[in-house]
Amino acid sequence: MEFSLLGPIAVTTGSAELSLGPAKRRSVLALLLLQPNTTVPLEQLIDSLWEDEPPEHARTVVQGHVSRLRATLAEGGAEAYGIELATHGSAYLLRLPEELIDAHRFGELVALARPEAAPADAVPLLREALGLWRGPALTGTVTSPPFAAAAHALEERRLTAVEALGRAHGTLxxxxxxxxxxxxxxxxxxxxxxxxxxxxxxxxxxxxxxxxxxxxxxxxxxxxxxxxxxxxxxxxxxxxxxxxxxxxxxxxxxAARPAGGARGTGGASGGTPSGGDRSGASGGGRSTTGSGTRPVDGTARAPVQGGADRDDAHGEAGTPGTDGTRQGTPAGGRGASGSGRTGAPPRLLPRPPARFLGREEQLAALTTVLTDGTTGESPLAVVAGPAGVGKTACAVQWAHLYAGSFPDGQLFADLRGFGEGDEAPPAEILGDFLLALGTPPEQVPSSAQAASALFRSLVAERRLLVVLDNARSSAQVRPLLPGGPHCATVVTSRSRLDGLVATDWARPVGLQTLGHEEGAALLGAMLGPDRVAEDPAAARELVDLCDGLPLALRAAAAQLTARPRWRLARLAAALRDERRRLALLSAEDTGIAAALRMSVARLSADDARLLSALATSADGHLNASLAAALAGYDPERTQDGLDRLTEMHLVDEEATDVYTISTLTQLFARDERGEGGESDTGGTGDGSDGRG
Incomplete structure (x- = not known):
């Protein structure tokens, strides 16, 4: 006879499982098994079985369950196993050999395992212990705090065993x-x-x-x-x-990862979001994916296995360039590291973006800016655009294509400028960079100013690429900029970061939404070309309903991937319902609504109210006068607000005094207005201009 607590409560004898009856009876047995060979007071059983005030007849109910359990165990031959359910006054005792309880055997096996001292012996012991689990502990008991606490304690023991098994394999x-x-x-x-x-x-x-x-x-x-x-x-x-x-x-x-080669298809180890604009593929009508790698210095390099999929959809990506230029050494750069540092250079780039398509013009612009060695200055590019347009994907794709031009390493940091929590302080990012560059932890300065100075000194003569993702403001970026003429920096942001353009000669590289051809190509890359070719009109409509945003199109493709029998037209019909569109264009923690929420959260209260007013425009086209009328602001206040919303890419200025707001932004702003009232729509509420 065996008793199971590590999963559904069960008693088995031979190959048969005894019928234990309702949840409260199983709970009585579980509580007795959790304290084997120990008297359990009747009052403790009553308190555990009822969360609220127990009924007047609670004692009779428990006594009835104990009596029925005693009969069930006897029918299963409990006496032959030395098992007895005895009554001691107003308490009960389940007397049995404890090795008949799976939780006891689990504990003994884990105690015998020594993952560091004897890992080869620990692996089979821990695997046997974890094999006793058949699901969440104490399944089938009542949902009262005592049982929840006991189940949690058992789960903690399981996780400790999992960690120990991981250490044992690692030691081996x-x-x-x-x-x-x-x-x-x-x-x-x-x-x-x-x-x-x-x-x-x-x-x-x-x-x-x-x-x-x-x-x-x-x-x-x-x-x-x-x-x-x-x-x-x-x-x-x-x-x-x-x-x-x-x-x-x-x-x-x-083998070490090659300097210029992109990685091949990764394993399924999982990964996570760093925040920022993680929309993956982003435009163009032809794929830049492929299995080969482009030589950077004339020597072919083999692809290397990469990591697992990220929540930003980074994955398999090709390495051939798209602009027809050769990935050579930047002008004025050194031919070798020359940094005097031993060991491999840091390579902190995320995985290349999955199914990256096109963006040839933007990749070529980045190449022009970042490999220009004629100025004697450290080149700086700002990839800017609306939420979900694929800024991170574009910057990371370029960084992988040209990694070989920066043999002293590639650094990457998510500045969390548009994330749920606080933005990353410069001291934190600089500390990570200095550690990656080989600085002993005790020598990393605590102040941002000192850390920035040390960082610039370390990289002054190196050929290094720095990718700063998801920046909120120019002030957040400046302490992180390298000073050496052979270093290059790419910054991504939803803001234009005009301050960097003014003070640091940053060159803007704007990213726009996708047209019908590019959007359909992205859907084809995600779903397979046959499925898109089956209904090209529906594919064009999906691109329109997604406002041409790669993030929204990827979410739509995720919906269709999960529903292989759906035609594209069926999803298009569902997306026509404006009340459902934002919800449908989400996939777990990724979606256009979440991305827009992070942008709106960085606005001042005044600008958030202005955006909410603009969302009431009939067709999303308006001028400053109409915007002032909708918001009830004076002209000067309205114009300043429009300028800030344009800088944040929440509004687009198509021509002088001609502004547009995308449909998805309108829907989001209307939803926020409806949920919280006009005065509660987004915003920091501090009266600032929302630019950080």
Whole structure:
């Protein structure tokens, strides 16, 4: 006879399972099994079975369940196993050999395992222990606090065993197995720092360092948003350990990633969002994906296996350029590192964007700006555009294509300018950069000013690429800019960042929405060309309903992928309902409504009210006079607000005094207005101009 607590409550004898009856009877048995060979008072059973005030006849109910359990166990031959359910006054005792309880066997197996001292023995012990679990612990009991607490305690023991099994595989050098074991648990328990730290180390040792770093940033953001705390010592320690190992060039499995080669199809280890504009593919009628790699210095390089899919849809991407130019060394650059630093250079770029299409004009513009060595200055480009247009994808694609032009490394940071939590302080980003460049932790300055000075000094003679994603303001970016003439910087933002243009000679690279041909090509890349060719008119309508935004089109493709029998016309019909459109253009934590919410949250209260008023325009086309009438503002106040909304790409100025607001932005602003009232629509409420 065996008793199961690690899953549905059950009693089996031979191959048969005894019928235990209703939830309260199973709960009585579970409570007795949680305290085997110990008297359990009747009052404790009553308190556990009823959350609220128990009924007057509660004692009789419990006594009846105990009597029925005693009969069921006897019918199953309990006496032959040394099992007895006895009554001791107003308490009950379940006497039995404890090894008949799966939770007891689980604990003994885990206690025997020594993952660090004897990993080869620990692996089978821990696997056997975890194999006893058949689902969430105490399934089938009543939903009262005592049972919830007991189930939570058992789950904690399971997760501790999972972490131990991951460490055992890691000690044996079996990092792929460790990553596979830890990944599922990490997805289901995203705030468990020890688990995430173990997964980060496993991913790093399998060569998926960018995925490992993304798990840190994802968990840090969740801790901040849900608990209001920073990462603890274990999680931060794993992060710094990976950065130091990256700087030293050690700890990774397999060959080092080539300087200019893009990675091939990655594994399924998961990843996370760093925030920012993660819309993936973005325009153009032909694919730049492919299996080969373009030589940077005349030497062919083989592709290297990459990491897993990110929440921003980064994945397999091709490496051939799209602008017809050769990926050579920037003019004026040095032919070799010359930095005097030993170890591999940092390569912190995220995975290349999946199914990246077109954007030839923008990629060529970035090449022109960032490889211009004639000025003797560190080139700086700002990729700007509305939420969901694919800014991050474009910048990361270019960075991977031209990584070989920056042999001293590629740095990447999400500045969180348009995220749920606070924007990233410069000191935090600089600390990460300095660690990645090999600076010992104790030598990283605590002040942003000192860290910025040290960063500029370290990279002054290096050929380094810096990608600063999701910036809110020019002031946030300036301390992070390298000063060396051979360094280049790409910044992405929903704001134009005119301040960087004025003071740092940043060159803007604007990203626009997709036309019908480009949007249909993106749908074809996501869904397969046959499905789109089956109904080209519906594909064109979907592009219109998505305002040509790659993020919205990707969300639409996700809806169709999940419904393989749907024709494109069926989704188009659903999207015509303006009340449902924003909800349908979402996929888990990714969607156009979430992206727009982050933009509107950065507006002042006045500008948010102006946007809400503009959303009432019949066709989304208006001039300053009509905007003033809709908002009830004076002309000067209205014009200033329109300028700020245009700078944030929430409104587009098509010509002098001709403004447009996209349909999706209108729908979002109307929804916000309807939910919170006009005075509650977005905004910081501080009277600022919303530009940071």
């Amino acid at each position: 050098g079996e990092h792929e197995q460790a990553a596979a074991i830890l990944y599922s648990a990490a997805v289901n328990h995203p705030l468990r720092e020890g688990l995430i730290a173990g997964l980060m180390r496993a991913l790093f040792h399998t060569g998926r360092q960018s995925d490992a770093l993304e798990w840190f940033h994802r968990t840090r953001r969740l801790l901040n948003e849900e608990l209001g705390v920073d990462p603890g010592e274990r999680l931060r320690g794993a992060y710094e350990e990976i950065l130091r190992a990256e700087a030293a060039g050690g700890g990774r499995k397999g």
